[in-house]
Amino acid sequence: xxxxxxxDKVYFVVKQIPYGRVSTYGSIANYIGSxxxxxxxxxxxxxxxxxxxxxxxxxxxxxxxxxxxHHFQGTNLMQDLLESEGINVIDNQISNFNSFFWDPSDNxxxxxx
DNA sequence: ATTCTGACGTGGG
DNA sequence: CCCCACGCCAGAA
Numbered sequence: 001x002x003x004x005x006x007x008d009k010v011y012f013v014v015k016q017i018p019y020g021r022v023s024t025y026g027s028i029a030n031y032i033g034s035x036x037x038x039x040x041x042x043x044x045x046x047x048x049x050x051x052x053x054x055x056x057x058x059x060x061x062x063x064x065x066x067x068x069x070h071h072f073q074g075t076n077l078m079q080d081l082l083e084s085e086g087i088n089v090i091d092n093q094i095s096n097f098n099s100f101f102w103d104p105s106d107n108x109x110x111x112x113x
Numbered sequence: 114a115t116t117c118t119g120a121c122g123t124g125g126g
Numbered sequence: 127c128c129c130c131a132c133g134c135c136a137g138a139a
Contacts, residue, residue: 006136007136024121025121025122026122026123029122029134034134035122035134036121036122036123036133036134037121037133037134038120038121038122039119039120039121039133039135040134041121042119042120042121043134043135043136044120045120046120047136056120059120061122062122066120067121068120069120070120071120078120
């Protein structure tokens with residue numbers, strides 16, 4: 001399971017995102033010690049289909065846009081999942097994004113590398 | 114082996 | 127302050 005590599009770190013953090021909350025690629029990359037590798041976080045989400053229990057729909061970009069929507073099954077699955085958790089989405093953007101944003105750095109102090 | 118392309122974010126000009 | 131360019135690094139072609 002935990003191989004301590006980049007992908008597993010990403011998955012570890014994403015699994016901790018609480019129901020009804022969302023996080024961003026950048027904040028996750030920053031938290032696992034690879035600031036600037038936000039793009040790779042997205043790539044890890046792309047590969048997360050091989051894993052289970054990875055709430056990839058709770059990861060959006062820094063403006064709250066559902067940039068990964070197109071990679072989910074169906075046309076609107078990502079949005080549907082978020083709305084089923086009480087998060088409102090308008091024009092591919094989470095409304096009131098700031099109040100749903102969950103920053104790993106503020107919540108997962110125990111995890112270092 | 115080399116090039117290109119991303120579910121992004123930031124810094125330089 | 128807006129826009130362009132580049133870093134990040136794994137896979138595909």
